Amino acid sequence: MNYLNPDLMCKLADVSIAVIGAGKWGQALQFALSRNVTCKITSRHTKPIEHFVSVEEALNCEYLIFALPAQVVRGWLEAHFTFHGQKILVAAKGIEQGSGAFLNEIFAHYVPKEHLSFLSGPSFASEVMQGLPTAVVINSSNEILSKEFASFFPSFMKTYTSKDVIGAEVCGAYKNVLAIASGICDGLKLGNNARASLIARGLVEMHRFGKYFGALDETFLGLSGAGDLFLTASSTLSRNYRVGLFLAEGKRLEDILLALGEVAEGVFTSEAICELSLKHTIYVPIAHEIALILKGKEPRESVRDLLAD
Numbered sequence: 001m002n003y004l005n006p007d008l009m010c011k012l013a014d015v016s017i018a019v020i021g022a023g024k025w026g027q028a029l030q031f032a033l034s035r036n037v038t039c040k041i042t043s044r045h046t047k048p049i050e051h052f053v054s055v056e057e058a059l060n061c062e063y064l065i066f067a068l069p070a071q072v073v074r075g076w077l078e079a080h081f082t083f084h085g086q087k088i089l090v091a092a093k094g095i096e097q098g099s100g101a102f103l104n105e106i107f108a109h110y111v112p113k114e115h116l117s118f119l120s121g122p123s124f125a126s127e128v129m130q131g132l133p134t135a136v137v138i139n140s141s142n143e144i145l146s147k148e149f150a151s152f153f154p155s156f157m158k159t160y161t162s163k164d165v166i167g168a169e170v171c172g173a174y175k176n177v178l179a180i181a182s183g184i185c186d187g188l189k190l191g192n193n194a195r196a197s198l199i200a201r202g203l204v205e206m207h208r209f210g211k212y213f214g215a216l217d218e219t220f221l222g223l224s225g226a227g228d229l230f231l232t233a234s235s236t237l238s239r240n241y242r243v244g245l246f247l248a249e250g251k252r253l254e255d256i257l258l259a260l261g262e263v264a265e266g267v268f269t270s271e272a273i274c275e276l277s278l279k280h281t282i283y284v285p286i287a288h289e290i291a292l293i294l295k296g297k298e299p300r301e302s303v304r305d306l307l308a309d
């Protein structure tokens with residue numbers, strides 16, 4: 001039961017909101033928000049979900065939550081989206097392959113900054129679907145927008161707000177690559193010392209990368225950075241961690257992704273990070289080795305190279 005004040009409860013009754021993307025995260029967000037508001041949802045394929053609507057009907061809502069894989073966001077916006085004042089919460093985590101574009105840069109072509117916010121923090125969809133305690137951050141240059149979206153979330157999801165959009169984006173995207181690395185470490189049975197060292201050095205690397213783009217130090221110490229990294233790099237609930245496990249076992253990436261049946265954003269973001277690090281001369285040894293492993297390098301060779309580095 002959510003004990004919101006009566007005034008807010010009245011306002012919530014009138015909220016017009018839709019989730020774009022009915023994958024694991026989209027459905028989990030709809031489930032959570034439905035504690036407080038009537039939340040519509042849409043997807044490219046019709047699904048037997050309550051309040052499932054057409055893309056057109058969803059886009060007519062005042063508040064939109066984008067839970068699409070990061071690599072398809074630009075194409076989806078180009079094909080479907082016209083701005084007419086909607087307020088946006090981007091729930092995807094990733095950096096676009098090829099362009100190296102952050103999601104805030106992609107959305108900026110379609111939506112003014114003051115209508116844009118970004119969701120970050122340690123939040124497995126499967127645990128949100130169970131109503132387990134979760135803490136997330138809503139990041140926007142427009143604090144009023146962040147607080148509006150925060151007011152829609154149920155009491156089991158504690159929401160913080162921050163203005164460090166780029167920091168949240170870097171953390172959400174980079175931790176997926178580090179989760180693959182952690183899965184490889186465990187798949188090779190290198191031990192707890194190795195995994196802890198890898199995660200710690202990964203945090204340093206993610207911070208170095210983020211600082212280049214103007215991210216704030218505290219973001220890396222909080223829920224968006226350390227929180228989401230510790231979660232994703234230490235659990236088989238993480239798709240990215242599982243990709244790492246299976247790579248260490250010698251499975252082919254195509255077979256891993258086919259069997260996974262869900263997106264593993266780190267596979268695509270690792271290449272984007274390497275493209276950006278090359279362009280801006282940023283030292284990213286772990287992300288570099290993950291990109292090489294995804295292209296076929298032997299994981300044990302990468303471990304030797306990282307230890308020798």
Ligand SMILES: NC(=O)C1=CN([C@@H]2O[C@H](COP(=O)(O)OP(=O)(O)OC[C@H]3O[C@@H](n4cnc5c(N)ncnc54)[C@H](O)[C@@H]3O)[C@@H](O)[C@H]2O)C=CC1
Nearest residue numbers: 022023024025026044067068070072092093124125262263
């Ligand atoms: N699953 C989780 O625990 C969390 C996921 N996220 C992020 O949310 C985003 C979505 O992830 P999930 O929902 O877990 O992935 P998913 O693999 O469960 O679902 C992806 C959805 O996108 C749809 N899709 C794929 N290509 C499309 C296209 N070209 N056009 C339209 N729809 C398309 C698929 O049909 C599917 O419904 C990712 O960026 C992920 O990192 C963030 C936090 C938690």
Ligand SMILES: O=C(CO)COP(=O)(O)O
Nearest residue numbers: 121122123124238239240
């Ligand atoms: O972002 C997530 C948890 O915060 C989900 O991680 P995976 O995409 O690795 O499952």
